Amino acid sequence: MLCEMCGNDVETTSRVKVEGSVLRLCPDCARFGEAVEAPPAPARASSTGAPAPIGAASRPLGRSRSFEERDLFKELPEMELAEDWGKRIRQAREKLLWSPEEFGKRLNEKKSIILKLESGSFRPPDATIRKIEQLLKVRLRAEPAGPAT
DSSP: OBOTTTOOBOSOOEEEEETTEEEEEOTTGGGGSEEOOOOOOOOOBOTTSSBOOTTGGGSOTTOOOOOOOOOHHHHSOOOEEOTTHHHHHHHHHHHTTOOHHHHHHHHTOOHHHHHHHHHTSSOOOHHHHHHHHHHHTOOOEEOOOOOOO
C-alpha cells in the first residue's frame, strides 16, 4: 500500500486525520495527525442479493437527485437591439454632459468606437451593450415585434 503523504510503499497504513483531511498514512507519517476509526462497512444488500453500491447507505431511500442542465436563454424573453439604439446612446451621453472621449474612457473603448456606435454603423457585442445600458442607465434592447398576421 502507498502512504498518501510520503508516497512510500508500506505493508500497512492507517486512517489519520491531518488538518481536516482523512488520509491513509504509514506509521512514520501517522504521527502528524490523529487516528480515525475505520468507516463502517456497508452491511446491507439490495433485494437482488447483490452488494449495495458504495455510498448507497448514506443516500435517502426513495429519492433520487438528478441534475438537469438548464438553458437560461430559453427562460429569458428574446431581446433584440432596438432600431434607434445609436440615437439612444448619443442622447443619454449628451444628457450626462459627457464628450465621446469621456464616455469612451468610462466604457474602456476608443472615441472612434463610440462615434461608430452612435452613428449605428457598428453593432456592439452583447457584453458591451450591457455595459452601455448600466453606465448610461438606458435600455438599448427591446422585445421583438411578433409576426404580422
